[in-house]
Amino acid sequence: MLDKVQDTLFSHVKPADTAFRGDGLRDFFLYRDLGVADATRGKVVAQLVIAHNAPEKGTGWHRHEADFHIVFMLRGWAKFMYDDQETLVSAGDCVHQRPGVRHYLFDYSPDMEYLEIVGPANFKTIDVEPVCPVPESKGWGL
Known part of the structure; x- marks a missing residue:
């Protein structure tokens, strides 16, 4: 076990150390490493x-x-489809997305902020055929 720990480095990132950027997976979100x-x-x-x-x-x-x-919702909310299950993820909720689960994030609040932790870091995203109909986004949930 100790040999695995030695493969990693200490890290301490403060809010001013990294900025939110728009070059992540989705252009309608901003990401902070x-x-x-x-x-x-x-x-x-x-x-x-x-x-x-x-x-x-x-x-x-x-x-x-x-x-x-995993996704841990810090503020606001988001609506997902996980396979054919509509799921509202609100502030304080933690979701473990099992490997390979088909999903669709279709609506979220303007104040939505979540912590996402994924392994490995260079994970791939693959488009899949629709599983079921998706409710319409209400544009900021209004």
């Missing part, structure tokens, strides 16, 4: 994700090639 990918040499990524633009079409149906994926 928390330094974990570098510290774990790519084993895990941790990032804050915030709403940037009102939802129009959402993420579309997709899955991730990842061994581990």
Whole structure:
């Protein structure tokens, strides 16, 4: 076990150390890297994700090639489809997205902010065929 610990580095990222950026997976979100990918040499990524633009079409149906994926909602809310199950994720909720689960984020509040932790850091996102109809986004949930 100790040999695995020695493969990682200490990391301490303060809010002013990294800015929210728009070059992440989705152009309607902003992402703030928390330094974990570098510290774990790519084993895990941790990032804050915030709403940037009102939802129009959402993420579309997709899955991730990842061994581990959690979303912890810090503020606001988001609505997901996980397979055929509509799921409201609100502030304080934690979701473990099992590997390969087909999902679709289709609506969220303007103040939405979540912590996302995924392993490995360079996980892939793969579009999939629709699982079921998706409720319409209400554009900032209004």
